[in-house]
Amino acid sequence: MESVQHYIQEGILYEPVIPDIHDWPIAKLFRKKSAFLEEVIEETLAQLNRKAGAKGIIDVIEKTMYLERIRMTEEPWKVDPKDESRFWSQIKKELVTNEQVEANPEAFVTRNNEMLERIVSRYAHEIASTFKPGSYHFAKRFLPLFFSTLLNASAGKTIRSVIYHNVHLQERVNLVGETEAIRNLSKRGTIVLVPTHLSNVDSILVGWGLHALGLPAFIYGAGLNLFNTQILGYFMNRLGAYKVDRRKKNPVYRETLNAYSTIALLEGVHSLFFPGGTRSRSGTIEKHLKLGLLGTAMEAQRRNFLQGARSGREKIFVVPLVMSYHFTLEAASLIKQHLTRVGQEQYYILDGQPASYTKFLRFVWTTFSSSSDIVLAFGKPMDIFGNFVDDEGNSLDHRGRLIDVKEYFMSRGKITEDVQRDHEYTRMLGSRIVERYHVENRVFSSHLVAFVAFQMLKRKFPSLDLFGLLRIPEDERTLPMGAYREALERVLARLRYLSDRSKVHLAPHLINDAATIIEHGIKNLGIYHAKRPLRYQNEHTLASDSMNLLYYYHNRLDGYELESLFD
Amino acid sequence: MNSKASSTDTVGVVGAGSFGLALANLLAANRPVLLYARRPEVVEELQRTRRHGGREILPEIELTNDLEALAHRCELVFPVVPSTAFPEMLHQLSPHLRPSHKVIHGTKGLFVYLPEGETLQSVKQLRREDVRTMSELIQEETVVRRVGCVAGPNLAGEIFEGQPAATVVASPFEEVIREGQGALRSGRFRVHGNHDLFGIELAGVLKNIMAIAAGILHGLGYGDNTRALLVTRGLAEMIYVGRSLGADVRSFLGLAGIGDLVATCSSPRSRNFTVGYRLGQGEALDDILASMEEIAEGLNTVSIVRALTVGQGISAPITLTLYRTLFEDMDIARGMRLLMEFPFSEDVDFI
Numbered sequence: 001m002e003s004v005q006h007y008i009q010e011g012i013l014y015e016p017v018i019p020d021i022h023d024w025p026i027a028k029l030f031r032k033k034s035a036f037l038e039e040v041i042e043e044t045l046a047q048l049n050r051k052a053g054a055k056g057i058i059d060v061i062e063k064t065m066y067l068e069r070i071r072m073t074e075e076p077w078k079v080d081p082k083d084e085s086r087f088w089s090q091i092k093k094e095l096v097t098n099e100q101v102e103a104n105p106e107a108f109v110t111r112n113n114e115m116l117e118r119i120v121s122r123y124a125h126e127i128a129s130t131f132k133p134g135s136y137h138f139a140k141r142f143l144p145l146f147f148s149t150l151l152n153a154s155a156g157k158t159i160r161s162v163i164y165h166n167v168h169l170q171e172r173v174n175l176v177g178e179t180e181a182i183r184n185l186s187k188r189g190t191i192v193l194v195p196t197h198l199s200n201v202d203s204i205l206v207g208w209g210l211h212a213l214g215l216p217a218f219i220y221g222a223g224l225n226l227f228n229t230q231i232l233g234y235f236m237n238r239l240g241a242y243k244v245d246r247r248k249k250n251p252v253y254r255e256t257l258n259a260y261s262t263i264a265l266l267e268g269v270h271s272l273f274f275p276g277g278t279r280s281r282s283g284t285i286e287k288h289l290k291l292g293l294l295g296t297a298m299e300a301q302r303r304n305f306l307q308g309a310r311s312g313r314e315k316i317f318v319v320p321l322v323m324s325y326h327f328t329l330e331a332a333s334l335i336k337q338h339l340t341r342v343g344q345e346q347y348y349i350l351d352g353q354p355a356s357y358t359k360f361l362r363f364v365w366t367t368f369s370s371s372s373d374i375v376l377a378f379g380k381p382m383d384i385f386g387n388f389v390d391d392e393g394n395s396l397d398h399r400g401r402l403i404d405v406k407e408y409f410m411s412r413g414k415i416t417e418d419v420q421r422d423h424e425y426t427r428m429l430g431s432r433i434v435e436r437y438h439v440e441n442r443v444f445s446s447h448l449v450a451f452v453a454f455q456m457l458k459r460k461f462p463s464l465d466l467f468g469l470l471r472i473p474e475d476e477r478t479l480p481m482g483a484y485r486e487a488l489e490r491v492l493a494r495l496r497y498l499s500d501r502s503k504v505h506l507a508p509h510l511i512n513d514a515a516t517i518i519e520h521g522i523k524n525l526g527i528y529h530a531k532r533p534l535r536y537q538n539e540h541t542l543a544s545d546s547m548n549l550l551y552y553y554h555n556r557l558d559g560y561e562l563e564s565l566f567d
Numbered sequence: 568m569n570s571k572a573s574s575t576d577t578v579g580v581v582g583a584g585s586f587g588l589a590l591a592n593l594l595a596a597n598r599p600v601l602l603y604a605r606r607p608e609v610v611e612e613l614q615r616t617r618r619h620g621g622r623e624i625l626p627e628i629e630l631t632n633d634l635e636a637l638a639h640r641c642e643l644v645f646p647v648v649p650s651t652a653f654p655e656m657l658h659q660l661s662p663h664l665r666p667s668h669k670v671i672h673g674t675k676g677l678f679v680y681l682p683e684g685e686t687l688q689s690v691k692q693l694r695r696e697d698v699r700t701m702s703e704l705i706q707e708e709t710v711v712r713r714v715g716c717v718a719g720p721n722l723a724g725e726i727f728e729g730q731p732a733a734t735v736v737a738s739p740f741e742e743v744i745r746e747g748q749g750a751l752r753s754g755r756f757r758v759h760g761n762h763d764l765f766g767i768e769l770a771g772v773l774k775n776i777m778a779i780a781a782g783i784l785h786g787l788g789y790g791d792n793t794r795a796l797l798v799t800r801g802l803a804e805m806i807y808v809g810r811s812l813g814a815d816v817r818s819f820l821g822l823a824g825i826g827d828l829v830a831t832c833s834s835p836r837s838r839n840f841t842v843g844y845r846l847g848q849g850e851a852l853d854d855i856l857a858s859m860e861e862i863a864e865g866l867n868t869v870s871i872v873r874a875l876t877v878g879q880g881i882s883a884p885i886t887l888t889l890y891r892t893l894f895e896d897m898d899i900a901r902g903m904r905l906l907m908e909f910p911f912s913e914d915v916d917f918i
Binding site: 387401403410411412413418420424425428 | 661
């Protein structure tokens, strides 16, 4: 009993799958960090040579240098290494001397490969993190206390009383879905967790969620900007988070990142990707995924089958994770970015601005203290081809028959390497994950009330396009309660129908009657925004103070064809 | 080792209709072929005569009634059965298929998930998600991922005669295209590759509508100018429909699109053209159907595409008019006259 108490104290809901932290795959990997990085560099060079050919390497270097020089002038950050411009000037100088070297083709190729290796090595060390068990131990003691403080403060308690009356994170954050299966599978294979992404607090929440499930730490790519907050950076760096610099869009950097992920997966280290690539600006569930990192999982799976698994755990399991909130703190800026429809790149820059520690703390604080419900829904685990797997990790077809997925890589009885085939499989996996996101999604009362209100307003002004609709004057943004409840009942009935057929999940509070759901939804919808997306004007009328936010929260139910219920 | 064609690998063909047999004969020039027919008496008959419609079935073709054996022996399988029989065929074949299989179908029809109680004629509208191409059906009902289709101007009779021709093998997988090319191509048969599987499937499906219309015009006594008008506007309509469903326009401008369209809109060897021709000559649809050995895919396609255009919110005057003459009370001659008078405003507006 004492040990259970102990775990709960540390925010763990489940016994650790691997009790000794030194036995964790991630700890093993970082014990031989230099060998690991050597392999990452080697892998990157091999892939670049395969793609560009020995003669094409020079073009790759030139393009990379060109893009890097643009980045350094147009998007300089304080945290960028001081020797950066010297490094690239040197590369440039060496490139200029081409003419002399070009006379000797062999020397030319050697010189180029040497230069490329220097760039790759620089990137690999920049990306790499370190996992230190000591830091992890500290963090796991520190973080729950940190969270508890936030939660209790929000419950109106003083710091003093926290120590005596802990409100735990697990009371606020619900871990639902296939938690037991994932623990099992983590012993039998390598897990690739793919969460939806709404908010900057997501990575912290997922990190806590995995910890609470008793799983060993995962590696994941975090935006460089998160490392700029000192305390957070300190922990992230030592908890397996590697650095992703979204400004660097050159082929060499991308290949190095991919190699980092591939080799870690080959070593059996569980990994986390946000496959949407960035936070959902519009508030919808991801519809298009970035396939780069998913491709590394495909690559690692094929190599595990071909060469045998180094970790002894042959299969890779893909686990979708859907996070649901009543409230996204940064919703107002996200939807604005979405609506202005400027190129994505511009948003990365906004993201990249180093956040101050206090700003970040306040940010996390507000999210936790304001949310009555946060759900992390762990989806049904799949193999890399999107087939469901049983508790032993066996792949099943849709009729429940066992299948040997190794054969997807086979032609005429042998495993063959076919990059184009893998790419196509990855694309299929992407669509499958999107499909599962919509099923695993937990619909909240707040999503429902926003959806119904926005759709009704849309029908009220049939001649307006989206932008016209978002600009309707305040006194027009009203809905009569009676019609509203009727419409909501229709949507609710449809959602229940879909839920009965396992096309979506409903939060437990949606079991209530329409009136209760409306009240609950309006109370929670975007609760801490200065302008309420939806509120009671009086007991017969609803009104919206922010059409943008209403639209944002409404988008969460996009993709279920509920719009036709308003025709 | 990569997928270099090996001459010893047996290729499977499912379906012993005229196109299935023609395909089997093409394949037999390169590989041993195992040909499946559903009915034992058909297997027996073909076994005994080794002929079909007066044409020889090559000796490299082995006949079977056993799908399990076919799946077991062949990694590359060509299903060529009518779209109405396709789901049942898949149901039988599916338990024996493995992830290592590659399946290239040759069926030019669509499958529809109809709402309960509705028929193809009663349903008011259909949307993209209600409809499946055959390759989508394969991916949905089996563990096979590496799918493709074969489509092009390949009238079975001419293939049997060994006349020069070409076709398209479409698949998102290079590997499947390579395999299909290796198994099918010969000195007299060229095989082009295309990655837009959906577009190529759709081109093959939609052209059957135009073939029926062309047949009707011919049956009514219209000449080549009129046919050229229909073929051209027909292509435009195929492109509109295809594009609204997500196909690549370019797929319609190749062999499987315009190529197949030209062939089927002028050939009495096409079943769809023949159905149209006999309608134009004044026969009743029911009588025509009763006298035909094999299904004309185009008839169902007309109904499906008619409902799809409603659901997708696009206009398709040829399909709609054809639907009215086939399944509603519109007089055929009047329908065709209406169509020829339709005010198409621009000549080329689909590129």
